Amino acid sequence: MSDESKIDQSMGDSAPIVNPAAPPLTQSVARVKSSSRLFSTLEGVFHEEVFFLILSVFIGIFSGLAVVCFRLAIDWMHLALLGPLPETHSWRLFVVPSLAGLVVAVLVMRVFPGVRGSGVNQTKSALYIFNGFIPFRTAVGKFICAALAIGSGQSLGPEDPSLQIGASIASALGRQLEISREKLRLMAPVGAAAGLAAAFNAPISAVLFVIEEVIGRWSAGILGSVVLSAVSSVVIVRSFLGSEPLFRIPVTTFKRPSELIAYAVLGIVGGFASVMFAKSIGYLRPRLKALPRWTQYLQPALAGFLVGLIGFLGAPQIMGAGYGAMDEAMHGQYAWKFLAILAVLKILATTVSFVSGTPGGMFAPTLFIGAMLGGAVGDIERILFPHLTGSTGTYVLVGMGVLFAGFLRVPMTSVFMVLEVSGNYEIIVPVIVANTCSYVVSRSLQSIPIFDMLTRQDGLILPSLEEEREEAILRVEDAMLPVPATILSAQDYVDANAHRVQDSTDSVFLVRMHPSGWNAVSRDQLQRLFREGKGELTLASVLPAQSLPSLYPDLPLDSALRYVNDYLIIPVVNRADLHRLEGIVSRESVFQKYGARSPRQ
Amino acid sequence: MSRTLPKLIPRSAPVILLMLTLAAAVSFAGVSHLVTRYNLNQQARGRKLYALGLAAANAARYDEAIAAFRAALSCEPTNSQYQLSLARALRDSNDPRRLDEAESYLIALWQRSPQDAAVNLALARVAAHRGSIEDATRYYHNAMYGAWSSDPDANRNRSRIELIEFLLRKNAHAQADSELIALAAALPPDPNAHLQAAQLFEKAPDYSGALKQFQEVLHLDPLNAAALAGAGAAAYQSGNYTIAQRYLRSAVSANPGDAESRRLLASTEEIVRANPFHTHISDAERNRRITAAFFQAEDRLTHCAQQAGVDLKNADKPTASPLRGLQARWLLAEPELKLLRSPAETDLPDAIMDVVFQIEQQTALICGPPQGLDAALLLISQKREAASQ
Numbered sequence: 001m002s003d004e005s006k007i008d009q010s011m012g013d014s015a016p017i018v019n020p021a022a023p024p025l026t027q028s029v030a031r032v033k034s035s036s037r038l039f040s041t042l043e044g045v046f047h048e049e050v051f052f053l054i055l056s057v058f059i060g061i062f063s064g065l066a067v068v069c070f071r072l073a074i075d076w077m078h079l080a081l082l083g084p085l086p087e088t089h090s091w092r093l094f095v096v097p098s099l100a101g102l103v104v105a106v107l108v109m110r111v112f113p114g115v116r117g118s119g120v121n122q123t124k125s126a127l128y129i130f131n132g133f134i135p136f137r138t139a140v141g142k143f144i145c146a147a148l149a150i151g152s153g154q155s156l157g158p159e160d161p162s163l164q165i166g167a168s169i170a171s172a173l174g175r176q177l178e179i180s181r182e183k184l185r186l187m188a189p190v191g192a193a194a195g196l197a198a199a200f201n202a203p204i205s206a207v208l209f210v211i212e213e214v215i216g217r218w219s220a221g222i223l224g225s226v227v228l229s230a231v232s233s234v235v236i237v238r239s240f241l242g243s244e245p246l247f248r249i250p251v252t253t254f255k256r257p258s259e260l261i262a263y264a265v266l267g268i269v270g271g272f273a274s275v276m277f278a279k280s281i282g283y284l285r286p287r288l289k290a291l292p293r294w295t296q297y298l299q300p301a302l303a304g305f306l307v308g309l310i311g312f313l314g315a316p317q318i319m320g321a322g323y324g325a326m327d328e329a330m331h332g333q334y335a336w337k338f339l340a341i342l343a344v345l346k347i348l349a350t351t352v353s354f355v356s357g358t359p360g361g362m363f364a365p366t367l368f369i370g371a372m373l374g375g376a377v378g379d380i381e382r383i384l385f386p387h388l389t390g391s392t393g394t395y396v397l398v399g400m401g402v403l404f405a406g407f408l409r410v411p412m413t414s415v416f417m418v419l420e421v422s423g424n425y426e427i428i429v430p431v432i433v434a435n436t437c438s439y440v441v442s443r444s445l446q447s448i449p450i451f452d453m454l455t456r457q458d459g460l461i462l463p464s465l466e467e468e469r470e471e472a473i474l475r476v477e478d479a480m481l482p483v484p485a486t487i488l489s490a491q492d493y494v495d496a497n498a499h500r501v502q503d504s505t506d507s508v509f510l511v512r513m514h515p516s517g518w519n520a521v522s523r524d525q526l527q528r529l530f531r532e533g534k535g536e537l538t539l540a541s542v543l544p545a546q547s548l549p550s551l552y553p554d555l556p557l558d559s560a561l562r563y564v565n566d567y568l569i570i571p572v573v574n575r576a577d578l579h580r581l582e583g584i585v586s587r588e589s590v591f592q593k594y595g596a597r598s599p600r601q
Numbered sequence: 602m603s604r605t606l607p608k609l610i611p612r613s614a615p616v617i618l619l620m621l622t623l624a625a626a627v628s629f630a631g632v633s634h635l636v637t638r639y640n641l642n643q644q645a646r647g648r649k650l651y652a653l654g655l656a657a658a659n660a661a662r663y664d665e666a667i668a669a670f671r672a673a674l675s676c677e678p679t680n681s682q683y684q685l686s687l688a689r690a691l692r693d694s695n696d697p698r699r700l701d702e703a704e705s706y707l708i709a710l711w712q713r714s715p716q717d718a719a720v721n722l723a724l725a726r727v728a729a730h731r732g733s734i735e736d737a738t739r740y741y742h743n744a745m746y747g748a749w750s751s752d753p754d755a756n757r758n759r760s761r762i763e764l765i766e767f768l769l770r771k772n773a774h775a776q777a778d779s780e781l782i783a784l785a786a787a788l789p790p791d792p793n794a795h796l797q798a799a800q801l802f803e804k805a806p807d808y809s810g811a812l813k814q815f816q817e818v819l820h821l822d823p824l825n826a827a828a829l830a831g832a833g834a835a836a837y838q839s840g841n842y843t844i845a846q847r848y849l850r851s852a853v854s855a856n857p858g859d860a861e862s863r864r865l866l867a868s869t870e871e872i873v874r875a876n877p878f879h880t881h882i883s884d885a886e887r888n889r890r891i892t893a894a895f896f897q898a899e900d901r902l903t904h905c906a907q908q909a910g911v912d913l914k915n916a917d918k919p920t921a922s923p924l925r926g927l928q929a930r931w932l933l934a935e936p937e938l939k940l941l942r943s944p945a946e947t948d949l950p951d952a953i954m955d956v957v958f959q960i961e962q963q964t965a966l967i968c969g970p971p972q973g974l975d976a977a978l979l980l981i982s983q984k985r986e987a988a989s990q
């Protein structure tokens with residue numbers, strides 16, 4: 001088995017990732033040497049940062065081109081398999097997804113083991129575990145399998161696969177160009193942003209999603225590359241497929257602040273729906289994966305059959321990504337009862353499609369569920385309170401953001417996604433209110449976000465922005481001790497200072513240097529100097545010239561760790577007045593705050 | 602992407618960038634080719650679906666048409682014709698829920714080409730469906746002054762006619778009238794166009810305008826039976842009884858089965874015979890007509906009083922009825938009939954006829970519409986009253 005196939009297997013969500021990809025690590029180490037050779041030839045022309053930025057543009061171009069082909073492939077599959085006209089009660093509706101599911105299962109099990117699921121967590125794994133390595137075969141496999149699955153009507157979306165295709169192309173390009181391991185690691189999110197931006201035709205949302213979900217932390221170093229790749233991929237997609245938005249946005253209005261209550265209610269309902277959706281996936285996925293291996297050949301087919309059956313029985317809107325139905329819902333084409341039914345059926349259909357291991361994404365289904373739920377809740381609210389002025393389209397749009405915030409748990413992306421898709425900033429306040437409610441409800445009922453849950457089910461623990469946001473950060477002020485009662489002056493004589501410390505119980509004293517800076521002296525040092533007959537010398541003349549480092553109260557406590565082994569005490573000074581002492585930290589006070597004993601104790 | 606690409610080219614950044622640019626250009630060209638071929642296939646498919654949609658729409662099978670147009674649009678999402686047809690089908694499906702979607706398609710098209718008359722006309726029709734006079738008028742005007750792909754004059758007139766019909770339905774007669782005047786000024790020398798305009802004038806109701814249009818038709822097509830009947834009716838309604846008589850006679854002779862024209866002709870002839878204010882009659886004839894009208898009024902008053910249970914002969918009965926007052930006025934005027942021949946009594950004909958008209962008007966209110974000569978006298982009174990106002 002080749003290195004690539006090993007990674008393929010370990011990176012697919014068919015099996016837990018137990019081998020943290022030793023081969024790519026070794027390859028990367030080897031390439032670090034060759035990359036230094038490469039960049040040595042670039043001296044004076046391009047340094048690596050500039051080269052990486054330019055490379056990001058090319059990643060965007062290639063990803064954009066790939067996504068264009070991917071979208072054509074889905075459309076072509078759909079036309080070829082299900083026909084151009086939507087048909088209800090046609091046998092094709094359940095036969096086609098079932099047969100396509102069988103083919104997809106064989107491909108996934110035999111040829112492309114790394115392409116199961118959405119692709120977001122696989123890309124994140126590549127960043128944090130596999131040094132940016134995503135086999136190119138993953139892109140090929142994802143392209144074929146997801147196009148077949150979505151085109152045949154499985155209730156999945158093309159966005160997450162596009163993200164993974166972009167990441168895979170970026171990773172392959174980075175490896176081919178032998179860039180440094182550090183940069184190679186960052187290639188995956190750069191490509192992911194390009195793929196997602198191309199699929200959504202929304203560069204800002206793609207950038208934010210990649211930062212919130214894939215990278216999992218704010219990193220100024222990569223932001224430029226991510227933005228460049230996202231923008232260039234969107235330019236490519238628009239040049240081929242036009243700049244038409246995903247939906248035709250109707251007139252959306254927000255007139256009275258009191259209507260925010262209605263949107264808050266939508267947010268709360270959306271939060272519960274998000275939890276239901278996430279919990280059903282979280283419950284079923286490990287159980288289906290635990291079934292005998294041969295059943296995994298049948299699971300996508302059964303999922304396809306179930307989805308097709310729903311379509312056959314009168315709700316073909318839930319098949320595929322469902323953008324057409326979202327568009328119709330946005331223009332008030334469905335009654336609230338049907339909207340509610342579609343939301344519930346889509347949760348069911350997407351859950352079975354996703355947990356069966358069929359390659360495909362959850363972005364579009366999330367938007368679909370949110371749109372239908374938003375429309376249903378909005379219509380009900382307007383029946384109960386006819387004075388509400390928001391149109392169905394407004395509630396549908398807000399609903400999309402609500403599910404995005406609650407289910408995918410990307411609050412910033414959810415807000416910008418709605419704004420970018422609608423091009424209407426008038427509804428920003430309802431979107432923020434509703435998304436916040438949804439996020440809070442979802443967060444309180446389901447502590448782990450969906451993508452984290454999926455990676456944990458695969459045996460991985462990856463960082464997330466949500467964790468980082470809520471992590472309590474220890475600061476210097478938390479370990480700071482009060483200003484000591486005895487502060488010595490470097491201008492005073494040694495004997496005067498020795499006299500001053502006689503009544504103190506401290507063993508180490510802070511010395512104020514002239515004209516600025518701080519130093520420290522111990523009681524033993526002072527007594528020794530006095531014994532050595534240096535009592536009539538100033539303290540400044542006998543102490544080492546190098547001053548103590550100083551800290552500020554707001555710095556993370558980690559910054560104190562660098563000094564605590566070399567200095568007994570460290571002054572903490574005011575940022576506005578460096579002469580003003582706020583307190584001190586000692587090794588003991590720092591370690592005490594971390595809950596550990598000082599190593600020297 | 603092969604991991605063992607032969608490293609024949611020195612790996613410097615410019616070379617790498619050049620290679621990437623070449624690769625991007627080649628990929629771009631490849632995808633362009635693919636997309637072009639795909640789009641051509643889609644366009645062909647879209648055309649077929651569009652034809653299906655058109656056939657369904659023409660047969661008023663709007664659900665089927667909408668599905669086909671949607672499918673056609675999925676093949677060619679930016680095709681304005683498909684969008685317009687879908688919007689029209691959505692609008693014509695008589696489902697108010699679909700108006701929003703239709704409007705959204707049309708507004709998108711309008712934003713792309715605000716001068717497109719067809720789009721403006723479709724938007725005007727949506728606004729008309731919603732009953733918004735302001736929006737409908739604006740879009741209809743945009744359509745009239747917009748760019749038509751073919752036959753702009755006819756299309757402009759058709760748009761204006763549609764606007765007029767909408768305004769008439771909404772009882773906005775003043776706006777409709779001004780549109781009619783503009784329409785009349787722009788009509789081609791086509792009898793049918795003038796005939797349609799005349800009928801709209803009649804609905805307005807502007808019978809003088811209608812008469813002019815019917816006369817235009819007759820100028821172009823002198824034997825047009827509909828125009829003869831219309832002109833007669835319009836002249837009759839506008840009180841030009843002599844003209845009405847002429848047209849109505851021609852209409853009845855051109856189309857003997859035209860009962861309405863025959864009825865109007867009978868009424869017109871009665872009026873012409875009875876009208877004492879006719880300019881081309883002698884004094885003797887005028888006096889004869891006044892006298893006949895005066896005694897006809899008395900008959901009408903007597904019959905109406907009987908019908909209403911008012912005893913005009915017994916003046917002691919304290920019945921408060923306007924008919925008694927009329928009888929008193931009639932009795933007061935009767936002796937003056939003898940003075941009609943006197944040249945000094947120039948105001949007397951008017952004074953006597955005022956009594957006649959008051960009797961005809963009051964009895965029409967109390968006893969219902971009259972027949973024969975009474976009906977003629979009532980119409981003359983109404984026409985005279987309108988003229989004096």
